[in-house]
Amino acid sequence: MNGLLKLSSLIDRLTELVGKSVIWLVLVVTLIGAGNAVMRYTIDYSSNAFLEIQWHLFSAIFLFCAGYTLMRNEHVRIDLIAGRFSRRGQTMIDIFGILFFLMPMAIAVMYMSWPIFVLAYETNEQSSNAGGLTIWPVRLMVPIGFFLLVIQGFSELIKRIGFLQGLCPDPGVKSHHPTSEEELALAIKAKRGEL
Template sequence: MQALLKLSRAIDALSEGVGKATIWLVLVVTLISAANAFVRYTFNYSSNGLLEIQWYLFSAIFLLCAGYTLMRNEHVRIDVISGRFSPRTHAWIDIIGTLFFLAPMAVAVLYLSWPIFINAYLNNEYSSNAGGLIVWPVRALVPIGFSLLILQGVSELIKRVAFLKGLIPDPNAKPKAPSAEEELARAIKQQRGEAV
């Protein structure tokens, strides 16, 4: 089990690195979007390529951060229901959900998206829009993103089994630190207190 936990930590490190690097794309997309809007309204000029790069980068953010989101336990859950269960029951629900829902779906998407990417790459496929971009890089994001999600799913399975065996603390436990929203509210209150 220790070797599997070591593998889990390596997968978590990969997800963390990819996620933190990909987060910077949010800034890039915002800058491109603002520049595109400025040029369009100021100079009455628009480019399909600039619009498509925004879509491509948004796809990269969504797909490449899926594993990171799973690792951080920030994916969509029905907390009203799951919050009522014990940590052990919650771990079992995660194991069943990963094995019977996440893994089959992610493997199916990976399997089905690979030939589409290969076809786009071999045919050097371009967007059908005038001035559009090459398509294969964005098509590659689907198998890459779902591969990262599958890897993170394996890591989460390992952590849940290790928790059930008593080897690690509850991986679903929320940190005791304040949330980003709570920190922001506290900073605003402090600013108001200093200004008054």
Template sequence: MHALLKISRLIDALTERVGKAATWLVLVVTLISAGNAFVRYLFNFSSNGLLEIQWYLFSAIFLLCSGYTLLKNEHVRIDVVAGRFAPRAQAWIDIVGTVFFMAPMAVAVLYLSWPIFVESYRVGEHSSNAGGLLVWPVRALVPAGFALLVLQGISELIKRVAFLQGLIGDPNAKSPAATPESELVRVIEAQRGGPR
């Protein structure tokens, strides 16, 4: 199990790097979007390529950060029910959910999207829009994103099993660090003179 935990830490490190790098794409897509709007209204000029690059970058953010979101334990789940269970029961719910739902779906999408990407690359597929971009780079994001999600799912599975064996702490435990929302609440309460 200790060897598997080392593999888990390597996967987590990869996911962390990809996720943090991909979050910078939010700034890039914002700048492109603002620049595109500025040029369109100021010079009455528009480009399908500029619109498509925004869509491509949004796809990259969404697909490349799915594993990162899983690493940070921020995926949408039914905490109303699962949150009432003990940590060990929650670990079992995560194991069952990963093995029977997340992993099969992610592997199926990875398997089905790979030939589409390969064919798109082989023919040099371009957008059907005038001035559009190559399509194969965005098609490559689908198998890449789901491969990262599968890897992170394996890491999370290893951590849940290690937790059940008593080798590590609860992987579902939230970090004691303040969230931006809780920090904002603290500041507002401090300005009001305390909680009400």
């Protein structure tokens, strides 16, 4: 089990790296959207490519940060029943959910999205909008994003089993982390040398 906990720690570090890197795309999407609006109203110029790159980047944010959100225990939960159980009981519910809901769904989406990406790549699928972008890069994000979610789900499963065996702290307890917006603001300040 100790080897699996080390593997879980490596997966968590990868997830943390991906999550903290992808957060910068929020700023990029905002700047592209603002720039597109300014150009549209000042010089009467706009392009579908600007809109589509925002959609593509938003897809990357959503897909690549799903595992990061899972690791930080920030997914929406409705604990009408589970909230009445002890932490051990809640952990067993988490294990059941990971094994029978999260993993099958994520693996199925990852598996079924791969041929769609391959077809888009082989045919060099293009947007149907005038001036639109190539589609295959965004199609590739789906299997990659769900792969990242699957490996983080595996990490969460390991940590919960480790908790039940008394080998690690409770992974279900939310520790206070800065929000994504707070992290981005801190990173921008650090880059400017304000901290």
